[in-house]
Amino acid sequence: MLEGEYGLSLLYSIDFIEFTKSLIMILDGLLECPAPSQNMVTLISEICFLLKVFFAYQFNLYDIIDKTHNIPNILLKGILFAKGTAIEDAIQQLAYFICANISSNDKEKLPLAQILRAFLDSRIIFNKFAKMSLYESIKLLLELYKKLRNEEYIDSIAKFTEIMDYFTSCSTLETSNSAEPKAPLLGLLELASDLISVTSFNKEPDAVRLTKFINQIFFGGLFPDSKGKFICKAIDTRYMAYNLIIRIGQYYSTCIIGLIRDCMLPLPKKVSGLNVWGYIPSNHERSSLGYTGLKNLGCICYINSMLQQFFLIAPFRNAIVSVRDNKEPNYAENGVDDNLIHQFQRTFVYLMHSKRRDYNPAAFCYSFKEFDGKPTNTAIQHDAHEFLNILFERLEQEFKNTIYTRLVQSVFGGKLSSQVICTNCGHVSSTYEDYYTLSLEIKNQRTLDDSLDRFIAGSTICDYLCDNCKERIDATRRTLISTLPNVLIVHLQRFSYNFNTFMIEKIHTRLEFPNVLDMTNYTEEGHACLFNKREDPKVEQKNSKIVKGPENEKEREERNAKGKFDTQESKKELKEKEYYTYKLVGVLTHNGNAEAGHYYSYININRRSTNTNMNTENDHWLEFNDSIISEFAFSKLGVECFGGSMEDMGTGYMDENSEVAKLIGGRSKSAYMLFYERQKKDKIPLRIERPLLNSKETISSSLECDSTAVSRTGNNITGNTQEENFCYYDYYNIPCITSPELLSVIFC
Numbered sequence: 001m002l003e004g005e006y007g008l009s010l011l012y013s014i015d016f017i018e019f020t021k022s023l024i025m026i027l028d029g030l031l032e033c034p035a036p037s038q039n040m041v042t043l044i045s046e047i048c049f050l051l052k053v054f055f056a057y058q059f060n061l062y063d064i065i066d067k068t069h070n071i072p073n074i075l076l077k078g079i080l081f082a083k084g085t086a087i088e089d090a091i092q093q094l095a096y097f098i099c100a101n102i103s104s105n106d107k108e109k110l111p112l113a114q115i116l117r118a119f120l121d122s123r124i125i126f127n128k129f130a131k132m133s134l135y136e137s138i139k140l141l142l143e144l145y146k147k148l149r150n151e152e153y154i155d156s157i158a159k160f161t162e163i164m165d166y167f168t169s170c171s172t173l174e175t176s177n178s179a180e181p182k183a184p185l186l187g188l189l190e191l192a193s194d195l196i197s198v199t200s201f202n203k204e205p206d207a208v209r210l211t212k213f214i215n216q217i218f219f220g221g222l223f224p225d226s227k228g229k230f231i232c233k234a235i236d237t238r239y240m241a242y243n244l245i246i247r248i249g250q251y252y253s254t255c256i257i258g259l260i261r262d263c264m265l266p267l268p269k270k271v272s273g274l275n276v277w278g279y280i281p282s283n284h285e286r287s288s289l290g291y292t293g294l295k296n297l298g299c300i301c302y303i304n305s306m307l308q309q310f311f312l313i314a315p316f317r318n319a320i321v322s323v324r325d326n327k328e329p330n331y332a333e334n335g336v337d338d339n340l341i342h343q344f345q346r347t348f349v350y351l352m353h354s355k356r357r358d359y360n361p362a363a364f365c366y367s368f369k370e371f372d373g374k375p376t377n378t379a380i381q382h383d384a385h386e387f388l389n390i391l392f393e394r395l396e397q398e399f400k401n402t403i404y405t406r407l408v409q410s411v412f413g414g415k416l417s418s419q420v421i422c423t424n425c426g427h428v429s430s431t432y433e434d435y436y437t438l439s440l441e442i443k444n445q446r447t448l449d450d451s452l453d454r455f456i457a458g459s460t461i462c463d464y465l466c467d468n469c470k471e472r473i474d475a476t477r478r479t480l481i482s483t484l485p486n487v488l489i490v491h492l493q494r495f496s497y498n499f500n501t502f503m504i505e506k507i508h509t510r511l512e513f514p515n516v517l518d519m520t521n522y523t524e525e526g527h528a529c530l531f532n533k534r535e536d537p538k539v540e541q542k543n544s545k546i547v548k549g550p551e552n553e554k555e556r557e558e559r560n561a562k563g564k565f566d567t568q569e570s571k572k573e574l575k576e577k578e579y580y581t582y583k584l585v586g587v588l589t590h591n592g593n594a595e596a597g598h599y600y601s602y603i604n605i606n607r608r609s610t611n612t613n614m615n616t617e618n619d620h621w622l623e624f625n626d627s628i629i630s631e632f633a634f635s636k637l638g639v640e641c642f643g644g645s646m647e648d649m650g651t652g653y654m655d656e657n658s659e660v661a662k663l664i665g666g667r668s669k670s671a672y673m674l675f676y677e678r679q680k681k682d683k684i685p686l687r688i689e690r691p692l693l694n695s696k697e698t699i700s701s702s703l704e705c706d707s708t709a710v711s712r713t714g715n716n717i718t719g720n721t722q723e724e725n726f727c728y729y730d731y732y733n734i735p736c737i738t739s740p741e742l743l744s745v746i747f748c
């Protein structure tokens with residue numbers, strides 16, 4: 001269109017200066033929009049494109065416009081406050097285009113110098129909200145600066161020094177070696193690295209100064225300074241700090257002597273206790289999978305594997321770490337706070353925050369008393385189910401005077417209904433009892449459903465005096481589930497007493513269990529439904545009534561007085577499907593026989609309990625084996641947990657009785673306890689203290705994660721963990737010194 005005479009005259013008739021000014025003003029306005037629409041984003045990109053064309057078309061345009069509109073500031077604003085990468089990219093490209101293509105005779109007015117200065121001098125680069133895109137832009141411009149530079153336009157030494165000053169004064173921003181790096185720290189280190197390549201330190205006189213900088217990055221940055229403080233904790237940040245040291249070394253090789261003399265040589269002196277052979281520092285670190293293990297002090301794998309299962313049940317963990325029993329520490333002679341709740345908290349807080357590979361649960365074991373009231377003997381192996389029962393009993397006791405009065409019941413507890421059914425009149429007499437685990441027979445059962453069927457199967461009792469018809473007659477006794485828990489723990493009875501040998505034996509037979517468990521048929525209401533469907537007239541259809549245990553004496557009297565029978569026996573309405581549906585989230589496995597064996601846990605760490613996704617096999621499963629945490633491929637569940645002979649396991653090539661089979665224990669490992677989490681969870685009731693109510697503070701908790709729990713953790717425990725982490729770094733965080741890049745610079 002612009003070709004030919006007509007086009008040219010059109011071109012000449014446009015007032016580019018006014019037009020560009022308008023575009024800049026529109027751009028400036030658009031960039032302030034907190035939530036730009038897609039149209040606005042497109043408009044911004046197009047304005048940036050037009051500006052590039054105009055600036056290229058008329059070289060002095062930039063100079064003229066810049067007199068009235070501060071272009072560097074507008075660009076800075078665009079990168080800092082732009083919502084979305086599309087805008088950032090457009091602005092970044094515009095800035096780069098201007099810097100790369102527009103020159104000026106006046107070096108003070110060179111766009112590159114102006115824009116670079118504006119970016120570098122903005123205090124935002126030290127702000128914790130600074131974006132990585134800002135550092136990226138500066139990096140690009142510095143590259144350009146390096147190429148074009150034949151004179152100094154920016155004071156890079158001053159900037160470098162300023163960054164170093166900030167570095168030493170900044171408080172610890174990062175909290176964990178696996179945490180996300182914080183933008184300003186990572187960005188500033190990167191910036192300092194880039195500045196080194198455009199900075200003209202005088203090699204000789206400034207070596208001392210640079211050596212001092214290296215020292216600052218080393219101690220206080222990478223390793224603890226005299227106060228035990230160090231700044232770089234995220235892996236990326238540490239990498240960048242090393243990179244900066246390497247950069248300084250590359251440009252100013254004289255500094256390397258200082259690095260070795262002042263930093264590297266004193267470092268081993270800070271390290272004590274390194275007198276073991278085969279020491280590999282990374283073996284002492286928290287697993288890269290993000291979890292801390294538990295040290296086995298002899299035979300306590302039954303405690304360790306159970307504690308990890310509990311730790312991964314978020315509401316239970318959160319309740320434990322946030323609960324206050326308002327008791328002073330009860331120090332025993334050995335200095336241990338002999339209080340189960342306190343030790344439970346301590347253990348969980350360490351599992352959350354410790355940087356070590358494992359936590360030593362000695363104090364927990366001390367505060368957990370065995371049947372005889374003595375501290376746990378860590379040299380004796382116990383049954384995991386037995387441990388669980390005692391633990392729940394103790395916790396129930398300990399939680400009585402806290403806000404989580406019914407924590408154990410709320411998370412793990414359900415009710416069983418023991419029924420006796422008169423074969424004459426069909427009268428059902430029910431008593432209810434609490435349960436925290438379902439203990440199932442597995443002998444001669446192939447699947448978990450078989451075991452559950454067996455659990456609810458009736459047995460005949462003879463000569464029963466019926467409350468209702470007053471006849472002495474045979475009756476059926478059976479157990480059904482009255483209420484289901486949020487987390488269902490299933491105990492598989494793999495250990496049984498052999499009355500011939502008077503020995504406890506382990507049942508090694510195969511028992512399959514599902515990823516998704518439907519409990520409907522084992523509940524009172526579900527079972528009744530099933531029977532009604534089958535139209536079994538024997539028991540369920542007769543005139544029957546429900547009589548509850550002694551706690552409902554009053555109700556029964558009322559009904560008797562009315563002379564009216566409740567014909568709706570067990571016809572509680574069926575609840576929605578999610579109430580009965582459970583997803584497998586943990587398997588506690590036993591490997592060995594009745595005399596000797598080892599417990600460890602497989603746990604779904606990404607159970608996504610908030611949505612309806614029940615595909616546990618697609619979640620992330622890990623093996624928690626005392627100190628060691630490793631990946632677990634869920635596809636191996638059958639081989640690792642169902643038990644049974646080698647043939648059952650589908651290998652088929654090995655004789656199960658062969659020495660090899662015995663050696664690898666293929667047959668001896670099988671699931672011992674199963675952890676199922678319900679699709680639809682009930683809230684955990686809290687006992688709210690009056691003062692709390694008055695202050696209008698509300699605490700709500702459910703089976704979903706409660707994010708406030710950690711902040712409510714006792715400060716002293718968190719403090720202890722931090723302190724220990726510092727010591728840990730001091731003594732163990734040596735692996736970084738062997739960073740190959742660093743060594744290659746020093747020794748090349």
Ligand SMILES: [Zn+2]
Pocket residue numbers: 422423424425426427466467468469470471
């Ligand atoms: Zn009867």
